[in-house]
Amino acid sequence: MGITPTALEKTDKHTLVNLQEEFNKTKIQEVLDDLNQELIGLKPVKNRIREIAALLLVDRLRQKVGLSSSNPGLHMSFTGPPGTGKTTVATKMADILYKLNYIKKGHLVTVTRDDLVGQYIGHTAPKTKEVLKKAMGGVLFIDEAYYLYKPDNERDYGSEAIEILLQVMENQREDLVIIFAGYKEKMDKFYASNPGLASRVANHVDFPEYRPEELLKIAEMMLQEQQYQLTKEAELVFLDYIKKRMLQPHFANARSVRNAIDRARMRHANRIFNLSSKIVTKSNLTTIQAEDILKSRLFNT
Template identity: 40%
Template sequence: MDDQKREELLAQQMEVIRRMTEHNLARMGQDFWGTPLFDGPSSAKDPPSPAPEPPKQSGGTAPAQAGTPQPQEQAVQEPEPLETILAELDSYIGLAAIKEEVHNLINLVRVHQMRRTHDLPTPELSLHMVFSGNPGTGKTTVARIMARIYHTLGILSKGQLVEVDRSGLVAGYVGQTALKTSQVLEKALGGVLFIDEAYALNGNGGQDFGQEAIDTILKAMEDHRDDLVVIVAGYENLMEDFIHSNPGLESRFNRFLHFADYTAEEMCAIFDMQCRKGCYTLTPEARDQVRRALEAADTDGISFGNARGVRNLFERVLVQQANRLASADAPTREMLMELTAEDVAAAAAGMAEPNAPNTES
């Protein structure tokens, strides 16, 4: 085979590998906690953002600038069977304590509604929530689930999720923050407003308008108590300080859900799930290498990013596989599916480099 034909063959192989990689990544979707890839209304969107997600129209976290979610809302859907939503929630890897709390809340709401039907006294039920935990532990995913559950239970008229952070609520000039926040709240009416890193709204005095956003949100929570739920999220200690910094926040947010870091075993299960969705297989040596890499990363849930870190590792492994196969003669189907220990080791080493690019969304 002359050099020109060999170069043409290599170019064709590279194109096949590139297309397969893009196709498999697209199939996996953005929700990397174990959600089945449904084709119907309950399909795992996101993200995420990621995504999301990422801004994402499905309500995830895709920033216009890195780390800056903008207000986006999901298309309004018909209420889904509660059993379908709970089956999806229960299929997620990990989140045992969160799943239990969600089931408890559903039971509380149902009994509350039955008491109303029988004209029995019903204390005011606050459905606003505080989600605390490190990045990549599923807070946005569960917020999406709660919006759907509240819609199905008849608490919310639409069930969409609108996700913002400080930049989506606070403006730079006097009088603009209330307008900007009110526009976001209007989009969220009938659904859930999810405020990521909500403690960033705490002003530092001077010309900071975060408190104006908080006041506008509190007023909307009172005026639209029957058709608006607000979920605030962020790191645990900072969220505690944020809620207790304002009597209005303390009186409205009394339901706290903590999202624990994933264990190394759970992160291995997430990696396996990503392989299944993308039609990839791990050699026994590669599986051991994945476990070692995730056990090492498990010491720092903040910088690694939990499930997001698993996704980053997986995507880097695919890059290493593509680099390896680029020089192979006519890779077989099995070769295109197989991930080796060398692929995983090279990907893990790349993530460990101090200046390694962050691929989180």
């Protein structure tokens, strides 16, 4: 079709070389490796982020060699229960977008409804615009985004904030990426009530709830970072603790695990402090024992 096989081959070869070079240049692999190392589990999320990164990279490359670019939508939706790594992954996503030159600064600004919506007439627009100003050049992460929309209250100022966000999403695509986050079911309802907004959110990532064994691994990783470890017995007790905690109200996955660890460290310190011998070994200082966890009120009920 006008192109000789040799010419086509040459172009193909040329493009292939560019892809590899471009990929190396962006240092995206480092971000993906960090993501892999820092977060336990989350396989589907990690795969999805890799897919999005690949799409964005290929699109950049197509632009470079003069091919049509589909102009990929950059706004995203991260759904899942609290403490499942949405904010952590959003930080990495911001870095990827920055490295691919889609945004100029690459920082993450995390907000909730209260940061965007005022309580009185005339307060919402300046509040939302102030947040947008801070987030320009980076990623705006709106946690529990569905609280922006209150269908029962016609005069709620949340819709004013949504209007402003919509304008920015459409007109300043070069400067700002928005990630809407929250529970899946509530987000689905939010999108259904705001089709204009939904149509501008191109990438959806769903964060699954962690299994107890994954939460134990997360705990062990967090402890290791702080140079602590669990005894074998403490491991089993902690797993038991997690299973009990999951059934309690306000359970927030890895965040609840982090809080539990903080409390276990407190009890550990107390135990060490009360030891009859005031000479302690390094192992005393680093080892969390079963009793440090068993003293949690969860085991007294």
